[in-house]
Amino acid sequence: MVKESEEKMVSAPANTATVLVVEDEEALLMAMAYHLRREGYEVLTAARGDDGLRIAREQEPNIIVLDLMLPGVDGMGICRALRRDTQIPIIMVTALGGESDRIAGLDTGADDYLTKPFGMRELLARVRALLRRAHSQQAIEPKEDLLRAGDLELNTVRREVRRGNDLLHLKPREFELLLFLLRHPGQVLSREHLLESVWERDFNGDERTVDVHMRWLRQKIEPDAANPSRIRTVRGSGYIFEG
Ligand code: CA
Numbered sequence: 230m231v232k233e234s235e236e237k238m239v240s241a242p243a244n245t246a247t248v249l250v251v252e253d254e255e256a257l258l259m260a261m262a263y264h265l266r267r268e269g270y271e272v273l274t275a276a277r278g279d280d281g282l283r284i285a286r287e288q289e290p291n292i293i294v295l296d297l298m299l300p301g302v303d304g305m306g307i308c309r310a311l312r313r314d315t316q317i318p319i320i321m322v323t324a325l326g327g328e329s330d331r332i333a334g335l336d337t338g339a340d341d342y343l344t345k346p347f348g349m350r351e352l353l354a355r356v357r358a359l360l361r362r363a364h365s366q367q368a369i370e371p372k373e374d375l376l377r378a379g380d381l382e383l384n385t386v387r388r389e390v391r392r393g394n395d396l397l398h399l400k401p402r403e404f405e406l407l408l409f410l411l412r413h414p415g416q417v418l419s420r421e422h423l424l425e426s427v428w429e430r431d432f433n434g435d436e437r438t439v440d441v442h443m444r445w446l447r448q449k450i451e452p453d454a455a456n457p458s459r460i461r462t463v464r465g466s467g468y469i470f471e472g
Contacts, residue, residue: 246360247271249290251281251307252322253299257345261294264349265356278302282310290317292360294352295339297323305337312338318359322347376411378472379459381450383411392450402427403446410460410470419467443468 248270252258255276262272273288275281279301285293293311297304304321311317321339340362341355376383380393388404390397399407405427410418420436428434448454461469 245269245271246291247273247288248292248294248356249273249275249281249285249288250294251275251278251299251304252294252296253277254296260349261352264353268353270356276300278304278307282307285311285315285317289315291363292318292320292356294320294322294343294356297321308337308339316363318363320352320355320359376408378411378414378470381407381411381459383408390450397449399449400445402442403449406442406446407450410468414470414472417463417466417469423467439468 248265250258250261250265250272251274252261253276258274258276262274265272273284273290275284278299281293281295281299282302284290285307293307295304295307299307302310304323308319308321311319318340319338320341320343322343322345324345340359343352343355374384374386376385382391383389383404384391385408390399390404390407406423409423409427420439423439424434424436428438443460444454447457447460451457451459459471461471463469
């Protein structure tokens with residue numbers, strides 16, 4: 230039984246990612262910028278390739294939607310230039326739907342491809358998918374020994390967790406759960422996702438198992454376990470680790 234006081238409503242996080250759109254067709258540029266902003270993204274725009282490349286370097290957006298045929302530098306030129314020193318995800322947009330153009334675009338380092346005409350919903354879905362992919366790669370990459378959040382410190386080598394100067398006694402599953410939370414701060418994590426990630430893949434567990442472990446973990450890491458501020462319950466969705 231989860232006490233009502235442990236339940237807190239948390240609204241869905243805003244899409245704070247920044248999207249750079251480089252497109253010389255003004256109507257299309259405006260439409261893409263409008264729909265992306267409406268989804269909550271920060272949007273930067275450029276109508277010329279050289280401007281797009283400069284903005285990409287200066288502002289370091291999280292993702293670029295890049296037209297192929299552009300005045301100044303074309304999309305492939307931008308892609309090649311950026312790939313020399315960044316891994317910013319790029320969706321190439323083009324009127325040319327031929328397979329050779331598609332392959333050439335992907336060869337220069339574009340991560341995905343959209344052929345005109347396309348619907349705004351498709352654009353949004355591709356942006357979302359690519360951001361999610363980039364984000365999960367970042368989440369897996371760090372191989373650091375120490376993960377910190379506030380006064381919590383988790384040592385992956387010694388498998389120890391400290392809160393301030395106190396060594397916490399976590400059971401193995403609680404440790405794995407906390408490690409997963411520390412690696413995914415600020416994300417809504419469903420019980421199903423947590424079961425798959427923290428428990429064995431074939432674990433036939435009940436999603437209530439997650440609630441039970443969260444409860445135990447809260448008793449160890451929360452300043453006030455009855456009124457949790459680090460691990461928040463997102464009603465109907467799961468949990469979010471606030472740090
Ligand atoms: Ca164009």
